[in-house]
Amino acid sequence: MNKELRIVFMGTPDFAVATLKTLVENNYQIVGVITAPDKPAGRGRKIQESAVKTYAKSQGLHIMQPTNLKHDDFVQELKSLEANLQIVVAFRMLPKIVWQMPKYGTFNLHASLLPNYRGAAPINWAIINGETKTGVTTFFIDEKIDTGEMILQKEVAIEDEDNAGTLHDKLMTIGSQLVLETVKRIEQGQVNTSIQKENPTIKDAHKLNKDNCKINWDNDIKTIHNKVRGLNPYPGAWCYLQNGEEQLEIKLYQTSWVCDNHDLTIGTLVADKKTLKVAASNGFILVEQIKLPGKRKMDIISLLNGYQFHDNAKML
Secondary structure, eight states, X not given: OOOOOOEEEEEOSHHHHHHHHHHHHTTOOEEEEEOOOOEEETTTTEEEOOHHHHHXXXXXXXXXXXXXXXXXXXXXXXXXXXXXXXXXXXXXXXXXXXXXXXXXXXXXXESSSTTXXXXXXXXXXXXXXXXXXXXXXXXXXXXXXXXSOEEXXXXXXXXXXXXXXHHHHXXXXXXXXXXXXXXXXXXXXXXXXXXXXXXXXXOBOOOOXXXXXXXXXTSOHHHHHHHHHHTTTTTOEEEEEEETTEEEEEEEEEEEEEEOOOOOOTTBEEEOSSOEEEEETTEEEEEEEEEOTTSOOEEHHHHHHHOOOOTTOEEO
């Protein structure tokens, strides 16, 4: 016998919208949507609502935007919805009083093959670390981050041409279908879970920051290339460009690489009218898309048409 589900959905960015939309289009009863408060964004600092809020409004869904998930007013309002299942996609860590509330539990969609890549940036780190596969996992939330009992997993190949943006979109689509399958199993009372096994080789997906987004030109060319594509389109891999007396903080968004023996100093630039190469330990990184301070992203030919490099120019 199928359970009568009353679902509260929690999420904020575009990644979460795909799942909410799938649930709505499959006629599940969404009794509430919890998302981040509106906040200023962009150069004009205009107040902007989350992607999930925009979609939820278009569907006439009940929206909550708490700043404190432990506040009594929020907890009481959440209880009043009488949900028996909560689904979390790209939201924030929940207090126990929230995740333990519904009868059928609270489950999360995570963009990795758990237990690998627990944490804030699983899509980025899978590419940065040169993985050839990743995936999505649904699991019941517990006290720790991304450690709960797993429900379902789906593996996805990481292609050589993938960057964080293209992989995000693949996992977003496949993840929404995995959530749908998970909900159907809960509805039918056919959920089997597996415990995440701890081991010393588990890889982490800690939060991205300025330090771990900086390019280290002493690394081999494939490692550098993977960092660039793993941080494209956001937040972008960065380094310094020393051009004569000028030192600029720049971002690289697209590169390729070529193995080559050379005796150039690491970081040395080799430019002609169509290419810009950076010397690394075992070859060259070919810069294909770049962003200078205060400028938009541009392809390398556009840059070379209007920017002069000194003979001793280097990436640092």
